[in-house]
Amino acid sequence: MMAGRGASAVFRFDADRSIGGGHAMRCLTLAEAMMRSGWHCLFAVSPETPVAVPRLRPYAADCRELSGVAEDEPDEIQGGIDAGRCALLIVDHYGRDAAFERACRAFADRIAVIDDLADRVHDADILIDQNLGRAGEDYAGKLPADCRLLIGPEFALLRPDFAARRDAVLTQRHGRDGLGRILVSFGLTDPLGLSLDTLQALRESGFEGHIDVVIGGAARGTAKVHALAADMGDKVRVLCDVEDMAELMALADLAIGAGGSTSWERCALGLPALIAVVADNQREIAHALADAGAVGLVGVDGKGFRDNLKDALAVLCAEPPMLKRMGIAAAAICDGAGCARVAEALVS
Numbered sequence: 001m002m003a004g005r006g007a008s009a010v011f012r013f014d015a016d017r018s019i020g021g022g023h024a025m026r027c028l029t030l031a032e033a034m035m036r037s038g039w040h041c042l043f044a045v046s047p048e049t050p051v052a053v054p055r056l057r058p059y060a061a062d063c064r065e066l067s068g069v070a071e072d073e074p075d076e077i078q079g080g081i082d083a084g085r086c087a088l089l090i091v092d093h094y095g096r097d098a099a100f101e102r103a104c105r106a107f108a109d110r111i112a113v114i115d116d117l118a119d120r121v122h123d124a125d126i127l128i129d130q131n132l133g134r135a136g137e138d139y140a141g142k143l144p145a146d147c148r149l150l151i152g153p154e155f156a157l158l159r160p161d162f163a164a165r166r167d168a169v170l171t172q173r174h175g176r177d178g179l180g181r182i183l184v185s186f187g188l189t190d191p192l193g194l195s196l197d198t199l200q201a202l203r204e205s206g207f208e209g210h211i212d213v214v215i216g217g218a219a220r221g222t223a224k225v226h227a228l229a230a231d232m233g234d235k236v237r238v239l240c241d242v243e244d245m246a247e248l249m250a251l252a253d254l255a256i257g258a259g260g261s262t263s264w265e266r267c268a269l270g271l272p273a274l275i276a277v278v279a280d281n282q283r284e285i286a287h288a289l290a291d292a293g294a295v296g297l298v299g300v301d302g303k304g305f306r307d308n309l310k311d312a313l314a315v316l317c318a319e320p321p322m323l324k325r326m327g328i329a330a331a332a333i334c335d336g337a338g339c340a341r342v343a344e345a346l347v348s
Contacts, residue, residue, distance in 0.1 A: 006038055006039075006040065007038075007039055007040070007087040007088070008039070008040045008041075008042065008081065008082070008085075008086045008087055008088075009031070009034060009039050009040070009041050009042070009086060009087060009088040009089070009090060009346075010041075010042045010043075010044055010077060010081065010086045010088070010089050010090070010108070011027045011030075011031055011041060011042070011043050011044065011090045011092070012044045012045075012073070012077070012089065012090070012091045012092070012093055012096065013027045013043075013045060013049070013091075013092040013093055014045055014046040014048070014049050014093060015045075015046075015048070015049045015052040015053050015188065015189075016046065016048040016049065016051075016052050016189070017048075017052065017189045017191065017218055017219075017220070018189075018191060019279075020187050020188060020189050020191065020260065020279065021052055021053050021187060021188030021189060021216065022187065022260045022261045022262075023092045023093065023114075024045075024049060024052070024053045024055075024056070024188075025053070025055070025188075025261065026092065026114065026130075026157040026261055027043075027090065027092050027114070027157075028053075028055055028056065028059075029157045029158060029159050029339055030090065030157050030339055030342060030343065031043070032159075033160070033339050033340065033342075033343040034343055034346065037343065037347070041059075041062065042062050042063075042064060042080065042081065042086075043056065043059060043062055043063045043064065044064045044066055044073070044076070044077045044080070045063055045064070045065060045066065046065065046066060046068055047065045049063075049065075050063055050065075051218065052188060052189065052216070052218050053188065054216075054217065054241045055243075064076070064077065064080035070095065070096060070099075070100050071103075073100065074100070074103040074104045074106065074107070077089075077104065077107070078106065078107040081107060084107055085107050085108075085109070086107060086108050086109070087108075087109050087110065088108065088109065088110050088111070088112060088346060089101075089104050089107075089108035089110070089111045089112070090111075090112045090113075090114065090346075091104075091111065091112070091113050091114070091124075092113075092114035092115075094117065094281070097120040097121055097122060098120070098121040098122050098123040101113065101122060101123040101124060102123045105123070110125045110126070111123065111124050111125055111126075112124060112125065112126040112127075112128065112346060113126070113127050113128070114128045114129075114157075115127065115128070115129050116129050116130065116131045116134075116281060116284075116285070117281055118134070118138040118139050118142065120142065121141075121142045121143075122142060122143055122147075123144065124143060124144070124147050125144075125146075125147060125148065126147065126148045126149075126150065126345065126346065127139060127143055127147055127148070127149050127150065127151075128150045128151075128155055128157075128342055129149075129150070129151050129152075129155075130151075130152065130153055130155050130156040130157065130261070130264060130338065131151075131152070131153075131284060131285055131288070132152065132153050132285065132288040132289060132292065132333060133284070133288040134151050134152060135151070136149050136151060148345065150341070150342055150345055153264055153267065153333050153334040153338065154334070154335070154337075154338055154341065155338040155341055155342050156261070156264035156267075156268075156334050156336075156338040156339075157261075157338060157339045157342060158264055158265055158268055158334075158336050158338060158339055159246070159339070160339065160340070161244070161246040162246050162265055162268040162269060162336035163268065163335065163336035163337045163340075165246050165247075165250055165269065166268055166269060166270075166331075166335065166336050169249075169250045169269045169270065170269070170270045170331055172250070173270050173324075173327055174324075176253060177320055178253070178320050178323075179207075179209060179253050179254055179316055179317055179320065179323060180209045180210065180253055181209055181210040181211070181212070181251055181252050181253050181254075182202070182207070182209065182210070182211050182212070182252060182253070182254050182255070182256060183212050183214065183248055183249060183251075183252035183254070183255045183256070183257075183271075184198045184199070184211060184212065184213045184214065184255075184256045184257065185213075185214040185215075185245075185255065185256075185257045185258075185262065186198075186215075186219075186257050186258045186276075186278065187216070187219075187257070187258055187260060187262065187278075188216035188218065188219065189216055189218055189219050189220065190215060190216070190219040190220050190221070191220060191278060191279070192220070192276075192278050192301070192302045193220045193221045194258075194276055194278065194299075194302065194305060195213055195215050195219065195221070195225050196221045196224050196225050196228065197302075197305055197306050197309075198213075198256050198309065199211070199213065199225065199228050199229060199232065199236070200228065200306065201305075201306045201309045201310050201313075202232075202313070203228075203232055204306075204310060205309075205310045205313050205314065207313065207317075208235075209235070209253075210235050210236075210237075211229075211232075211235060211236045211237070212237050212239060212248055212251070212252065213225060213229060213236065213237065213238045213239065214239050214240075214242045214245070214248065215238060215239070215240055216240065216241055217240050217241050222240070225238055226238050245262075245265060246265070246269065249265060249266060249269045249271050250269060252271055253272075253323060254271070254272055254273065254274065254316065254323065255271050255272070255273040255274070255275075256273065256274050256275075256309065257273060257275055257276075258275060258276060258277070258278045258279075258282060259275045259276065259277050259278070259282035259283075259285050259286030259289070259295075259297075260278075260279070260281075260282050260285070263275070263285055263286075263289060263295075264333075264334045264336075264338070265336075266330060267289075267294060267330040267331065267333040267334040268331075268334045268335060268336030269331075269336075270327040270328065270330050270331035271327065271330060272294065272295065272322075272323050272326030272327045272330060273289075273294070273295045273296070273326075273330070274295065274296045274297075274298045274309060274312050274313070274316075275289070275295045275296070275297060275298065276297075276298055276299035276300070276302065276305055277297070277299065277300040277301065278301070278302070283300070289330075289333070292329050292330075292332075292333060293325065293326060293329035294326055294329040294330035294333060295326065295330070296312045296316075296326075298312050
């Protein structure tokens with residue numbers, strides 16, 4: 001079956017302060033790629049999601065707020081679709097499984113699932129899992145026999161500016177030496193408040209370079225982050241609800257952040273990172289990236305984070321070649337073109 005210009009797709013995801021914005025951001029990235037090809041995309045989300053994700057605001061007319069009761073959602077979603085049917089349903093939600101997806105067969109011609117846990121059964125035609133080290137065997141017995149698998153960072157759902165900037169940024173990195181600018185970003189909601197801890201650690205470490213802190217408007221401790229940044233001087237910038245992360249990553253010599261889906265953005269631009277695990281679904285990603293030499297792991301659930309971060313920074317400042325080695329390892333993992341690959345697979 002082919003679906004294309006004028007076809008409708010529904011995305012089911014949520015975002016809020018506790019779960020973060022990773023599901024929303026990768027779904028929006030895929031939706032925007034599909035819309036450029038003529039798809040009409042709708043978003044079935046919780047009431048908290050548009051508040052947590054400013055990037056959804058331009059699509060307010062296409063958002064359908066749901067009750068959050070899984071068994072009621074298929075009827076709620078169908079009721080919000082013109083003609084009561086869609087060509088494609090894309091589900092990116094840890095709380096939904098085969099029971100939900102099977103019920104949605106009543107109105108969806110095909111179903112795609114975005115997952116990175118491989119911990120439950122799905123009724124899907126396409127399964128997308130962008131994790132490093134994931135294998136099809138991880139989903140054995142959890143998918144229909146004819147489900148198409150799109151697995152690994154080559155299918156990471158990144159905005160097109162990452163692929164577009166990749167070659168130039170990697171060339172620039174090759175000519176740089178030392179650690180002059182750090183990018184701090186723990187996602188839209190920063191549930192453990194690690195942006196503040198990072199700034200405190202950087203001040204205590206004596207780092208004298210530039211620091212960009214990216215933080216969401218709904219993140220924890222935003223006011224304290226602004227206050228500490230102001231106290232640290234004009235080399236520290238705090239940027240809220242940033243649209244052009246690719247530009248900030250291109251400028252940075254090192255990122256400090258979480259081990260979630262933004263990991264693939266950093267890899268696409270060869271940006272070495274020191275990362276903390278702030279949610280269970282990040283553990284596998286973080287350890288795989290550390291094993292590949294692309295990141296340093298400096299904390300799990302916030303434990304020991306500040307001391308570990310200061311120690312890791314001291315090592316990187318003393319041994320600048322480590323940054324280049326980490327960046328080369330990162331760049332080898334993801335080329336940034338995964339969204340185009342996934343969008344093409346969804347059409348055919």
